Amino acid sequence: MQTITERIQSLKAEKNAVILAHYYVPDEVQAIADFVGDSFYLARIARETAAETVVFCGVHFMGESAKILNPDKRVLLPDQTADCPMAHMATAEQIEKLRRETDDLAVVCYINSTAELKALSDVCVTSSNAVKIVKALPQKNILFIPDENLGAFVAAAVPEKKFYFSGGYCPVHAFLSAADVSAAKRSHPAAPVLTHPECGRAVREISDFLGSTAEIISFAGRSDATEFIVCTEPGVLFELRKRYPEKTFFPAGMVCADMKKITLEKVLHCLETGAGEVFIGEEEGARAYAPLARMLSLG
Numbered sequence: 001m002q003t004i005t006e007r008i009q010s011l012k013a014e015k016n017a018v019i020l021a022h023y024y025v026p027d028e029v030q031a032i033a034d035f036v037g038d039s040f041y042l043a044r045i046a047r048e049t050a051a052e053t054v055v056f057c058g059v060h061f062m063g064e065s066a067k068i069l070n071p072d073k074r075v076l077l078p079d080q081t082a083d084c085p086m087a088h089m090a091t092a093e094q095i096e097k098l099r100r101e102t103d104d105l106a107v108v109c110y111i112n113s114t115a116e117l118k119a120l121s122d123v124c125v126t127s128s129n130a131v132k133i134v135k136a137l138p139q140k141n142i143l144f145i146p147d148e149n150l151g152a153f154v155a156a157a158v159p160e161k162k163f164y165f166s167g168g169y170c171p172v173h174a175f176l177s178a179a180d181v182s183a184a185k186r187s188h189p190a191a192p193v194l195t196h197p198e199c200g201r202a203v204r205e206i207s208d209f210l211g212s213t214a215e216i217i218s219f220a221g222r223s224d225a226t227e228f229i230v231c232t233e234p235g236v237l238f239e240l241r242k243r244y245p246e247k248t249f250f251p252a253g254m255v256c257a258d259m260k261k262i263t264l265e266k267v268l269h270c271l272e273t274g275a276g277e278v279f280i281g282e283e284e285g286a287r288a289y290a291p292l293a294r295m296l297s298l299g
Contacts, residue, residue: 078266089168127212129299153197173198
């Protein structure tokens with residue numbers, strides 16, 4: 001009798017499917033995926049894959065992005081209720097009002113957003129490429145949606161531009177306190193603090209390195225340190241420990257409950273039944289495609 005992992009692999013081959021997994025989903029799901037990465041990497045893979053079916057092990061906006069980039073492919077989410085609260089933290093009214101009031105404006109949309117918000121934007125970004133892309137834009141005024149913490153990080157790196165924000169935030173990252181990080185530093189004084197820029201300013205200011213999940217992984221590899229405090233969702237520790245078994249990583253305690261909804265059983269179920277298919281309206285998909293494609297070009 002086949003194990004659940006063997007059954008997944010058999011169905012994947014049978015249905016010409018590829019399994020993509022974000023760093024934040026459970027370890028056992030990352031272990032069976034064909035590709036594991038952050039949002040930018042997985043967006044590229046989704047666009048380039050020859051598979052007919054994309055099983056996206058992540059939250060809803062990620063499945064939407066994969067569908068927008070691949071309108072002719074079937075995109076399956078193992079759990080349709082796995083959502084990102086921040087993805088909804090901007091409104092069409094905010095965007096339209098600022099467009100009316102502000103000349104020379106670019107609406108820059110973090111990929112952690114709904115298809116509706118992407119469709120109203122000029123370009124999408126991820127935490128890996130946001131600084132590079134904003135610097136490349138000709139506009140001097142930037143409305144950065146929906147994450148104000150990442151936006152502030154980008155604004156500090158691009159001081160020549162004026163930034164506006166929608167007030168959004170990631171509940172998982174934003175609620176980590178500087179006191180929690182300071183306590184971890186007292187327990188592990190030799191460990192550099194590696195922090196995702198979705199964290200709040202007070203945490204960013206006492207960190208040794210700021211970067212996307214992929215950049216945190218890369219920094220840990222090239223650093224001479226052997227211990228690290230990691231201020232992002234602890235699912236990334238699976239990849240860190242796999243790549244650098246000689247090093248020790250201490251999570252800061254944040255957990256994304258939505259990412260943890262993705263299980264092997266749900267991956268198997270969607271492959272068996274086609275459940276969790278993502279649908280995007282043709283018009284909205286076409287409008288959302290342009291800022292995503294521009295991101296892949298500029299990023």
